[in-house]
Amino acid sequence: MQQLLVLEQVHKRYGSVKVTDDLSLALAPGEALGIIGPNGAGKSTLFNLIAGGVAADSGRISFQGEDVTREPVFKRCQRGIGRSHQIPHPFVKMTVFENLLVGATFGAGQSEKDSYAWCAHILELTGLMKKANAPAGSLTLLERKRLEMARALATRPQLLLLDEIAGGLTEPECLELVGTIQGIHRSGTAIIWIEHIVHALLAVVSRLAVINFGRKLDEGEPNAVMANPKVQEIYMGIGS
Ligand SMILES: Nc1ncnc2c1ncn2[C@@H]1O[C@H](COP(=O)(O)OP(=O)(O)OP(=O)(O)O)[C@@H](O)[C@H]1O
Structure with missing residues:
Protein backbone atom coordinates (compact mmCIF):
# COMPACT_ATOMS: atom_id res chain seq x y z
CA MET A 1 0.00 0.00 0.00
CA GLN A 2 1.28 3.47 -0.88
CA GLN A 3 2.03 5.65 2.12
CA LEU A 4 -0.01 8.82 2.49
CA LEU A 5 2.90 10.91 3.76
CA VAL A 6 6.63 10.26 3.64
CA LEU A 7 9.42 12.42 5.08
CA GLU A 8 12.94 11.40 4.08
CA GLN A 9 15.96 12.78 5.90
CA VAL A 10 14.44 16.22 6.41
CA HIS A 11 16.68 18.93 7.87
CA LYS A 12 15.83 22.43 9.04
CA ARG A 13 17.97 24.87 10.99
CA TYR A 14 17.44 28.38 12.29
CA GLY A 15 20.90 29.95 12.33
CA SER A 16 23.11 27.50 14.15
CA VAL A 17 20.20 25.64 15.82
CA LYS A 18 19.19 22.34 14.21
CA VAL A 19 15.44 22.29 14.72
CA THR A 20 14.77 19.29 12.48
CA ASP A 21 17.67 16.90 12.24
CA ASP A 22 17.63 14.07 9.70
CA LEU A 23 13.99 13.28 10.33
CA SER A 24 12.30 10.45 8.44
CA LEU A 25 8.68 9.48 9.00
CA ALA A 26 5.88 7.70 7.14
CA LEU A 27 2.13 7.58 7.61
CA ALA A 28 -0.35 5.17 5.99
CA PRO A 29 -3.75 6.38 4.71
CA GLY A 30 -6.19 6.61 7.61
CA GLU A 31 -3.52 6.01 10.27
CA ALA A 32 -3.31 7.99 13.53
CA LEU A 33 0.19 8.88 14.73
CA GLY A 34 0.97 10.69 17.98
CA ILE A 35 3.99 12.92 18.50
CA ILE A 36 5.40 13.85 21.88
CA GLY A 37 8.56 15.64 22.93
CA PRO A 38 9.73 18.35 25.31
CA ASN A 39 9.11 22.05 24.71
CA GLY A 40 11.26 23.35 21.89
CA ALA A 41 11.99 19.87 20.50
CA GLY A 42 10.85 20.90 17.03
CA LYS A 43 7.35 19.40 16.95
CA SER A 44 5.49 22.45 15.60
CA THR A 45 8.30 23.01 13.10
CA LEU A 46 7.68 19.47 11.87
CA PHE A 47 4.04 20.45 11.19
CA ASN A 48 5.21 23.62 9.44
CA LEU A 49 7.45 21.51 7.22
CA ILE A 50 4.61 19.08 6.40
CA ALA A 51 1.99 21.80 5.80
CA GLY A 52 4.40 24.06 3.88
CA GLY A 53 4.66 27.06 6.21
CA VAL A 54 8.40 26.45 6.48
CA ALA A 55 10.72 25.17 3.72
CA ALA A 56 13.05 22.26 4.45
CA ASP A 57 16.79 22.95 4.03
CA SER A 58 17.20 19.46 2.60
CA GLY A 59 15.38 16.16 2.40
CA ARG A 60 12.13 15.19 0.70
CA ILE A 61 8.47 15.32 1.67
CA SER A 62 5.93 13.44 -0.41
CA PHE A 63 2.17 13.24 -0.12
CA GLN A 64 0.11 10.60 -1.94
CA GLY A 65 3.26 9.69 -3.86
CA GLU A 66 3.94 13.24 -5.12
CA ASP A 67 6.93 15.36 -4.13
CA VAL A 68 5.54 18.40 -2.26
CA THR A 69 8.81 19.53 -0.64
CA ARG A 70 8.84 22.90 -2.42
CA GLU A 71 5.10 23.48 -2.63
CA PRO A 72 3.42 26.42 -0.83
CA VAL A 73 0.80 25.99 1.90
CA PHE A 74 -2.25 26.53 -0.33
CA LYS A 75 -1.15 23.81 -2.77
CA ARG A 76 -0.61 21.31 0.02
CA CYS A 77 -3.95 22.29 1.52
CA GLN A 78 -5.64 21.62 -1.81
CA ARG A 79 -3.90 18.24 -1.95
CA GLY A 80 -5.47 17.32 1.40
CA ILE A 81 -3.16 18.45 4.21
CA GLY A 82 -5.21 20.30 6.85
CA ARG A 83 -3.68 21.86 9.91
CA SER A 84 -4.89 23.17 13.26
CA HIS A 85 -2.69 25.58 15.21
CA GLN A 86 -1.60 25.39 18.83
CA ILE A 87 -3.12 28.82 19.51
CA PRO A 88 -6.50 29.19 17.80
CA ARG A 156 -11.53 18.17 3.30
CA PRO A 157 -8.15 16.88 4.43
CA GLN A 158 -6.87 13.35 3.89
CA LEU A 159 -4.40 14.21 6.63
CA LEU A 160 -5.30 16.29 9.69
CA LEU A 161 -2.45 17.81 11.72
CA LEU A 162 -3.51 18.58 15.29
CA ASP A 163 -1.11 20.75 17.29
CA GLU A 164 -1.69 20.51 21.07
CA ILE A 165 -5.43 20.72 20.66
CA ALA A 166 -6.12 19.45 24.21
CA GLY A 167 -3.86 21.95 25.98
CA GLY A 168 -5.59 24.13 28.59
CA LEU A 169 -8.81 22.10 28.73
CA THR A 170 -10.33 20.59 31.87
CA GLU A 171 -10.34 16.78 32.12
CA PRO A 172 -14.05 16.41 31.12
CA GLU A 173 -13.51 18.84 28.20
CA CYS A 174 -10.45 16.86 27.15
CA LEU A 175 -12.45 13.60 27.16
CA GLU A 176 -15.17 15.24 25.07
CA LEU A 177 -12.60 16.38 22.55
CA VAL A 178 -11.02 12.91 22.41
CA GLY A 179 -14.46 11.49 21.50
CA THR A 180 -14.71 13.97 18.63
CA ILE A 181 -11.21 13.17 17.36
CA GLN A 182 -11.97 9.44 17.52
CA GLY A 183 -15.04 10.12 15.34
CA ILE A 184 -12.96 12.05 12.80
CA HIS A 185 -10.43 9.24 12.67
CA ARG A 186 -13.17 6.60 12.26
CA SER A 187 -14.48 8.56 9.27
CA GLY A 188 -11.20 7.70 7.51
CA THR A 189 -9.08 10.83 8.03
CA ALA A 190 -5.42 10.20 8.83
CA ILE A 191 -4.22 12.15 11.85
CA ILE A 192 -0.89 13.29 13.22
CA TRP A 193 -1.43 14.68 16.71
CA ILE A 194 1.19 16.56 18.73
CA GLU A 195 0.13 16.50 22.35
CA HIS A 196 1.56 16.80 25.85
CA ILE A 197 -1.53 15.19 27.40
CA VAL A 198 -0.44 11.64 26.72
CA HIS A 199 -3.52 9.79 28.01
CA ALA A 200 -5.67 11.75 25.53
CA LEU A 201 -3.23 10.94 22.73
CA LEU A 202 -3.11 7.24 23.56
CA ALA A 203 -6.92 7.01 23.34
CA VAL A 204 -6.64 7.82 19.63
CA VAL A 205 -3.27 6.89 18.12
CA SER A 206 -1.94 3.46 17.18
CA ARG A 207 1.68 4.62 16.83
CA LEU A 208 3.79 7.10 18.75
CA ALA A 209 6.95 9.01 17.76
CA VAL A 210 9.14 10.90 20.19
CA ILE A 211 11.05 13.99 19.01
CA ASN A 212 13.98 15.37 20.98
CA PHE A 213 16.36 18.08 19.74
CA GLY A 214 14.78 17.77 16.28
CA ARG A 215 15.61 14.06 16.03
CA LYS A 216 13.38 11.03 16.32
CA LEU A 217 14.26 9.36 19.61
CA ASP A 218 11.83 6.44 19.32
CA GLU A 219 8.82 5.34 17.32
CA GLY A 220 6.42 2.40 17.53
CA GLU A 221 3.55 0.89 19.48
CA PRO A 222 2.58 3.57 22.04
CA ASN A 223 2.92 1.52 25.23
CA ALA A 224 6.29 0.12 24.14
CA VAL A 225 7.53 3.64 23.34
CA MET A 226 6.32 5.01 26.70
CA ALA A 227 8.11 2.12 28.44
CA ASN A 228 11.44 2.97 26.78
CA PRO A 229 13.75 4.08 29.64
CA LYS A 230 15.25 6.86 27.47
CA VAL A 231 11.77 8.22 26.79
CA GLN A 232 10.86 8.00 30.48
CA GLU A 233 14.09 9.75 31.45
CA ILE A 234 13.56 12.65 29.07
CA TYR A 235 9.80 12.97 29.45
CA MET A 236 9.39 12.15 33.11
CA GLY A 237 6.03 13.52 34.23
CA ILE A 238 4.55 13.81 30.74
CA GLY A 239 2.64 10.55 31.00
CA SER A 240 1.31 11.08 34.51
N1 LIG B 1 10.90 31.05 12.94
C1 LIG B 1 11.80 30.70 13.85
N2 LIG B 1 12.98 31.36 13.94
C2 LIG B 1 13.92 31.00 14.84
N3 LIG B 1 13.79 29.98 15.71
C3 LIG B 1 12.63 29.30 15.67
C4 LIG B 1 11.58 29.61 14.75
N4 LIG B 1 10.56 28.74 14.94
C5 LIG B 1 10.95 27.93 15.94
N5 LIG B 1 12.18 28.25 16.38
C6 LIG B 1 12.93 27.57 17.43
O1 LIG B 1 12.98 26.21 17.06
C7 LIG B 1 12.90 25.38 18.20
C8 LIG B 1 11.77 24.40 18.02
O2 LIG B 1 10.53 25.10 18.05
P1 LIG B 1 9.13 24.35 17.88
O3 LIG B 1 8.05 25.38 18.08
O4 LIG B 1 9.13 23.58 16.63
O5 LIG B 1 9.17 23.36 19.13
P2 LIG B 1 8.01 22.52 19.80
O6 LIG B 1 8.54 21.17 20.03
O7 LIG B 1 6.76 22.64 18.99
O8 LIG B 1 7.81 23.27 21.20
P3 LIG B 1 6.48 23.43 22.12
O9 LIG B 1 6.16 22.09 22.69
O10 LIG B 1 6.93 24.40 23.16
O11 LIG B 1 5.40 23.98 21.25
C9 LIG B 1 12.72 26.30 19.39
O12 LIG B 1 13.98 26.50 19.99
C10 LIG B 1 12.21 27.57 18.78
O13 LIG B 1 12.57 28.70 19.54
Missing part, protein backbone atom coordinates in the same frame (compact mmCIF):
# COMPACT_ATOMS: atom_id res chain seq x y z
CA HIS A 89 -6.77 32.33 15.66
CA PRO A 90 -10.31 32.33 14.27
CA PHE A 91 -11.78 35.31 12.42
CA VAL A 92 -13.40 36.57 15.61
CA LYS A 93 -16.01 38.84 14.03
CA MET A 94 -17.23 36.20 11.61
CA THR A 95 -19.68 33.51 12.66
CA VAL A 96 -18.53 29.95 13.25
CA PHE A 97 -20.12 28.88 9.95
CA GLU A 98 -18.41 31.70 8.06
CA ASN A 99 -15.06 30.65 9.53
CA LEU A 100 -15.58 27.19 8.07
CA LEU A 101 -16.59 28.63 4.71
CA VAL A 102 -13.30 30.54 4.58
CA GLY A 103 -11.44 27.24 5.10
CA ALA A 104 -13.46 25.46 2.43
CA THR A 105 -13.32 28.23 -0.19
CA PHE A 106 -10.03 30.12 0.27
CA GLY A 107 -8.21 27.19 1.85
CA ALA A 108 -9.31 24.31 -0.34
CA GLY A 109 -10.50 26.26 -3.38
CA GLN A 110 -14.06 24.88 -3.34
CA SER A 111 -17.00 26.97 -4.57
CA GLU A 112 -19.08 28.58 -1.82
CA LYS A 113 -22.22 26.78 -3.01
CA ASP A 114 -20.52 23.36 -2.89
CA SER A 115 -19.20 24.12 0.58
CA TYR A 116 -22.48 24.72 2.46
CA ALA A 117 -23.49 21.09 2.98
CA TRP A 118 -19.93 20.05 3.78
CA CYS A 119 -19.48 22.81 6.37
CA ALA A 120 -22.80 21.85 7.98
CA HIS A 121 -21.55 18.25 8.17
CA ILE A 122 -18.33 19.42 9.84
CA LEU A 123 -20.32 21.48 12.37
CA GLU A 124 -22.20 18.28 13.32
CA LEU A 125 -19.00 16.23 13.45
CA THR A 126 -17.24 18.70 15.71
CA GLY A 127 -20.25 19.44 17.95
CA LEU A 128 -20.51 23.08 16.89
CA MET A 129 -23.89 23.09 15.15
CA LYS A 130 -25.56 24.98 18.00
CA LYS A 131 -22.92 27.71 17.63
CA ALA A 132 -23.12 27.97 13.84
CA ASN A 133 -24.35 31.57 13.88
CA ALA A 134 -22.40 32.77 16.91
CA PRO A 135 -19.44 35.10 16.36
CA ALA A 136 -16.21 33.10 16.77
CA GLY A 137 -15.02 35.70 19.28
CA SER A 138 -17.78 34.65 21.70
CA LEU A 139 -16.69 30.99 21.97
CA THR A 140 -15.27 29.28 25.09
CA LEU A 141 -11.77 27.77 24.91
CA LEU A 142 -13.15 24.26 24.21
CA GLU A 143 -15.36 25.65 21.45
CA ARG A 144 -12.42 27.57 19.98
CA LYS A 145 -10.39 24.36 19.93
CA ARG A 146 -13.28 22.64 18.19
CA LEU A 147 -13.49 25.50 15.70
CA GLU A 148 -9.76 25.29 15.03
CA MET A 149 -10.20 21.61 14.19
CA ALA A 150 -13.39 22.29 12.20
CA ARG A 151 -11.67 24.93 10.05
CA ALA A 152 -8.99 22.42 9.13
CA LEU A 153 -11.64 19.76 8.40
CA ALA A 154 -13.54 22.22 6.19
CA THR A 155 -10.65 21.91 3.72
